[in-house]
Amino acid sequence: MNKKIITTAFCLSLVLAVTTFGQDGAAAEAAANVQKTTLWQMIKQGGWAMWPLGLMSMAMVYFIVQNALGLREKVLLRPDLIPEFIQMMKDKKIVEAHSLCKENETLFTYVFSAGLERCSTTREINLNKVKEAIDEASTEEITSYMKPIDYLSIIGATAPMLGLLGTVSGMIKAFQTIGSQGMGKPEALAGNIGEALVTTATGLLIAIPSMLAYYYFRNSFIKSTATLGRNIGGLLDTLETGELPLGFQGGEE
Incomplete structure (x- = not known):
């Protein structure tokens, strides 16, 4: 047993x-x-939506690189030129300062040169007109610099919707397959369901870094514009009073 x-x-x-x-x-x-x-194979499985999503991904990389190189504070504000400009404002060297701005074109020098163009070497300087010209030029330049940053926001908002459109397209094809072949062949649905999932994932993979980069560059640029206003304000004070700023005096001593 x-x-x-x-x-x-x-x-x-x-x-x-x-x-x-x-x-x-x-x-x-x-x-x-x-x-x-x-x-x-995954890209091919995503179908037609992967073409515009691929273009968006390349545009995202381009604008991230462009903003990373162009929005650096040392490029926008040229802090290395500030001591020289301060000395020129103290000595009322308007023409020399304007020429230096033209030789080093960037956000700070463009805005500051617009104000210097309202100055006159033969009569008393009207600071109100100078500040008005600076405000106009800064608005123009800030709008220009914000365009590449805003493009990242557009990509971040559009990519998920395009991915969702690809998802809907894939699900429509899946239901059409079910209607024509029934549920007996799940492998026939795999391609349609794969198209739906791949496009959704791709849209999110493009949108997430785009939005993160957008907020980073926007906040960084806002900080740079605030510093721009403070630097130009200090230069105009020196031009009006003919006295060096306290910090500059301390550096000289």
Whole structure:
């Protein structure tokens, strides 16, 4: 009796082992097939929506690089030129300061040169007109510099909607497949469902870094414009009073 029980248990164990091994083999084969899916295959699976999403991804990289290079504070404000401008304002060297601005064109020098153009070397300087010209030029330049930053916001808002449109397109195709072939062939739905998921994921992958970059560059540029106003205000005070700022005097000593 005990031998029969032992033999039966051994046979069941052998059957279970073979079954488990077969299932593990099938799972490993399926995993291997999944791993063989390349990035290009996923892009092709995304369908038509991947073309505009690809263009958006390239535009995102372009504007991030452009803003990263162009919105640096040392490029926008040229702090290395401030001591020279301060000395020129003290000595009322308007023409020389204007020429220096033209030789080093950037946000600070463009705005400041617009104010210097309202100055006169033959009569008393009207600071109200100078400040008015500076305000006009700063508004113009800030609008120009904000365009590449705003483009990142547009990409960040549009990419998820385009991905969602691709998702809807894929689901429509899936329901059309169900209507024509029924539910008996799930592999026929895989491509349509894959299109829906890939486009959604791609849209989010483009939108998230775009929005993060947008807020970073916008806040950085706002800080730079505030510093711009403070620097130009100090230069105009020196031009009006003919006295060096306290910090500059301390540096000279």
